Amino acid sequence: MQILAQILFVIALVAGIGFFARNIKRVIRNIKLGREIDRSDRSNERFAKMARVAMGQSKMVKRPFAGFLHIIVYVGFIIINIEVLEIIIDGIFGTHRIFSFLGGFYNVLIFSFEILAFLVLVGVIIFWTRRNISHIQRFLARELKGWPKNDANYILYFEMVLMILFLTMNAADYQLQLNGADHYASEAGIMGSFPISQYLLPWMEGLSNSTLIFIERIAWWLHILGILFFLNYLYYSKHLHIILAFPNVYLSKLNPMGELNNLESVKKEVELMMDPNADPFAAPAEGEEDEEPEKFGASDIFDLNQVQLLNAYTCTECGRCTSECPANQTGKKLSPRKIMMDTRDRVEEVGEIINKNGKFEDDGKKLLDDYILREELWACTTCNACVEACPVGIDPLSIIVDMRRYLVMEESAAPNELAIAMTNIENNGAPWPYNQMDRLNWAQEK
């Protein structure tokens, strides 16, 4: 019986981790659909930023209440994982509380797990009320209707259930130890310290040992199976950020926020145009003849770079970006969060096609128009408020600019007044129709 449980456990563990590995491979494969970008520089600065923003949650606390609760859940999650390690070892070897040889320190550990589990439970319940009861603007936006809203709630239910199972397991275990049950009780006395689950004992006291073992085992199994399930749920969820936030912050832009990249492809052409010695009709150099001219800007996910796609997978859908966005605040359609969610949805859609056919086949759709509307793109003031607000180092603006580049340079589809301003710049060196020769007139005007 015991050995059967161990075998079942190992199967569940291998299946859970194997499935997770497959999902992670898919994420990586999908991210690689994007263009390459070199962010291998300044690794010290990158580590420092990752430590500060991802580990240290420095941006989360900009909103103190939500930030504080998030830190509890985050710390709780990390610490309670030490307990998961023990659960896994116990599961494989059929042992009971293998780490208990640590003695007093073990008691401290279990004590803190219980306290954290309780705090996480409280935090998650508050999160749930914030999402579902207290009309908080950023949780009510149109892009959160349907799946994203359910996703957020599922995560919260999950965490609630896991914490309750954990505490129930401990309570039954504690009672079994008090009863001196075989396999549970130890000569050395009570293993662990149960500051929270002790309050569940009144429900356990009258029960027989076999019932208690049943409760303990059920809670133990559901808890660990739940964790394995949750691990695999990540891929389909905004909860993926618990892993990707770290590489994402590491790879985020370090240059001043105001700096936009200079397109290399354009640089080459401009150099050619500006070079008086260049022959515009010269035959292309050896090996360049069949090269398709590089596409300017982005109309689909293939034109975005890999960091932008990683950004999309990392997005927590928290909406801090959108709530700071001047366009969104004044009722425009633009929402930087939606830009990120749309990008992820499109990457996933492309990924599904690849899963089915082994390679991508044109499905007649693209990120532009089918997901992100032109009206959204043109409403952006490039103010960087979204970039500043994002707690995990996402840059929605870079996607907006790349898509504008496509609209302007591939489709000549700038809004009319902007097109006029650009023609003015081209002809008179200013966005207004003034003559460049009048540029110093102000000095003479009284």
Added chain:
Amino acid sequence: MAEALKVPTMAEYMAEGKKPEVLFWVGCAGSFDDRAKKITKAFVKLLHEAGVDFAVLGTEESCTGDPAKRAGNEFLFQMQAATNIEVLNGYEIKKVVTACPHCFNTLKNEYPALGGNYEVMHHTQFLKTLLNEGKLKVEGGKFKGKRITFHDPCYLGRANGEYEAPRDLLRKLEVELVEMRKCKKNGLCCGAGGGQMFKEPEPGNKDVNIERTEQALETESEIIAAGCPFCNTMMTDGVKNKEKEDSVAVMDVAELIAEAEDL
């Protein structure tokens, strides 16, 4: 002021075989926009007052390409950059100061990769250095004790992390500096960036500049200080829209200092 300002050009300097200490990059708004021209002149007066050896490009200056780049026209931007860099490098320019945060950002961050390497300063940063060096006097005068709020231009603040230079100058004017509820890193855009200045806004329920003006008016300041010609226009329009133009003025930091000194 009756007489015209003395504004030397690079070409004149070149003809005399001299080089100025710093190039004043005026920018399109500073050259052509009626409101912004006043800022340009105020800044020139301060430069003269501090005895700064400067010149402008005059008719050789052209749009940095910022609005084109942010609207997605990388081609036009790089063409503009190439032309400007040719002129700037031709004059062997080392140091540039500008009163426009958009020009500032572009020259400072986006020109280097295209071959234009200069030390670039926003005029508030430059004025602060002059102040520190004792070349410029900044003191209360008529603004002493006045309630003033400063609107952070996105391209000076968030984009380049400069929040203190303009505020330091305002403090020197001994004003009562009050902050809007959204300021510095969290400052709200005036609505002009990213090419919005040159087009109608997308459908919504309010204009961005109105939202920002409301935040500024909440502080009950007599003056909204700005550091960008485009912010200046947007906030001025916002104040007019709220019919507050008789009680609330929108002024550039340079204008405030010049006026305090009665220049």
